[in-house]
Amino acid sequence: MCAKKIAVLTSGGDAPGMNAAVRAVVRTAISFGMEVYGVRHGYNGLLTGEVQKMELRSVSNIIQHGGTALFTARSPEFNTPEGVQKAAAKCRELGIDGVVVVGGDGSFRGARDLTGAGVPCIGVPGTIDNDISSSEYTIGYDTAMNTAMEMIDRIRDTTESHDRCSVVEVMGRRCGDIALNTGIAVGAIATLVPEVKYDFEKDIIERIRYAQKTGKRHFIVVVAEGVGHSEDICKRIQEETGIESRATILGHVQRGGSPTLRDRVVASQMGYHAVELLRDGKSNRVVVMQGERIVDFDITEALEMPRVFDEKLYKISQDLSR
Numbered sequence: 001m002c003a004k005k006i007a008v009l010t011s012g013g014d015a016p017g018m019n020a021a022v023r024a025v026v027r028t029a030i031s032f033g034m035e036v037y038g039v040r041h042g043y044n045g046l047l048t049g050e051v052q053k054m055e056l057r058s059v060s061n062i063i064q065h066g067g068t069a070l071f072t073a074r075s076p077e078f079n080t081p082e083g084v085q086k087a088a089a090k091c092r093e094l095g096i097d098g099v100v101v102v103g104g105d106g107s108f109r110g111a112r113d114l115t116g117a118g119v120p121c122i123g124v125p126g127t128i129d130n131d132i133s134s135s136e137y138t139i140g141y142d143t144a145m146n147t148a149m150e151m152i153d154r155i156r157d158t159t160e161s162h163d164r165c166s167v168v169e170v171m172g173r174r175c176g177d178i179a180l181n182t183g184i185a186v187g188a189i190a191t192l193v194p195e196v197k198y199d200f201e202k203d204i205i206e207r208i209r210y211a212q213k214t215g216k217r218h219f220i221v222v223v224a225e226g227v228g229h230s231e232d233i234c235k236r237i238q239e240e241t242g243i244e245s246r247a248t249i250l251g252h253v254q255r256g257g258s259p260t261l262r263d264r265v266v267a268s269q270m271g272y273h274a275v276e277l278l279r280d281g282k283s284n285r286v287v288v289m290q291g292e293r294i295v296d297f298d299i300t301e302a303l304e305m306p307r308v309f310d311e312k313l314y315k316i317s318q319d320l321s322r
């Protein structure tokens with residue numbers, strides 16, 4: 001059945017570009033003659049009925065803003081069979097026959113369960129981590145990496161002035177993509193990612209010592225959140241090399257800020273595609289990027305796809321940071 005009255009929500013950690021996705025969903029739905037509703041606070045809003053009708057002007061002036069105008073949440077209540085049934089009942093009560101969920105892998109599991117409870121859902125990947133295995137790109141990733149790069153460039157100014165070593169932790173719980181790319185972009189001497197086991201002596205100390213011999217006097221080590229222990233790594237570097245060292249955890253600064261052009265455009269394409277799917281009577285699909293094209297997969301199959309770590313890019317980062 002083709003959806004006539006749809007809803008859109010953002011869920012999980014916010015990501016720059018989510019607003020562009022919401023705007024695209026709202027305006028595409030209106031141009032297809034559908035009614036469209038905005039759900040606040042992620043799945044929580046479906047449980048409580050925090051839902052409002054969206055018009056063309058409801059999404060004016062948001063495309064350039066970070067965060068999500070619909071607010072977001074992690075909802076423990078929805079993450080239960082009873083919660084999913086309650087949300088499905090609320091959708092039926094409101095006459096909502098399709099939901100676009102902008103979020104990460106957890107949010108897609110929720111979308112799969114809600115589809116199973118009778119409400120057709122489409123997932124759109126919105127997370128800075130780029131940890132959705134079925135998609136080469138997730139909304140917010142480009143902005144987050146650029147923010148991390150700019151912050152580390154600043155850290156480098158002071159690191160260089162003092163001939164120090166800076167250990168910088170960037171976000172990414174199970175995925176080292178932000179670390180790997182920013183590590184290359186800032187010329188880190190070492191980059192630690194959760195996908196590759198590291199040896200402290202070989203992968204950090206020996207690299208620093210070799211570079212010291214060739215005249216390098218300041219060092220940046222990038223550590224992914226999923227590897228952690230940045231304070232300990234920093235202390236050990238100082239103890240073993242005698243180089244004064246400082247640790248910085250960039251944290252949530254990486255989740256904020258105005259989205260880059262790439263995030264705004266990809267979010268607009270993905271939001272548009274999601275509504276096309278609902279218009280065509282499709283459900284339980286996730287919108288993804290493959291080879292720079294926007295396509296879609298079955299959510300259940302997409303969630304089972306293995307993540308592919310870019311070994312070649314990792315090798316490049318190793319060979320260039322000397």
Ligand SMILES: Nc1ncnc2c1ncn2[C@@H]1O[C@H](COP(=O)(O)OP(=O)(O)OP(=O)(O)O)[C@@H](O)[C@H]1O
Pocket residue numbers: 011012013014043073074075076077078079080103104105106107108109110111113126127128129
């Ligand atoms: N297995 C599941 N079944 C039903 N709902 C789920 C499931 N996993 C997660 N959810 C719902 O999705 C919400 C968001 O999930 P989660 O906190 O994992 O974030 P995410 O969407 O993966 O985003 P990110 O990791 O980028 O912050 C959860 O709070 C929960 O309500």
Ligand SMILES: O=P(O)(O)OC[C@H]1O[C@](O)(CO)[C@@H](O)[C@@H]1O
Pocket residue numbers: 012013014127128129171172173225255
């Ligand atoms: O907002 P919270 O709950 O602190 O979550 C932080 C996590 O969310 C992410 O930013 C992904 O959205 C991860 O990189 C990070 O580990």
Ligand SMILES: [Mg+2]
Pocket residue numbers: 012104105106127
């Ligand atoms: Mg997640």
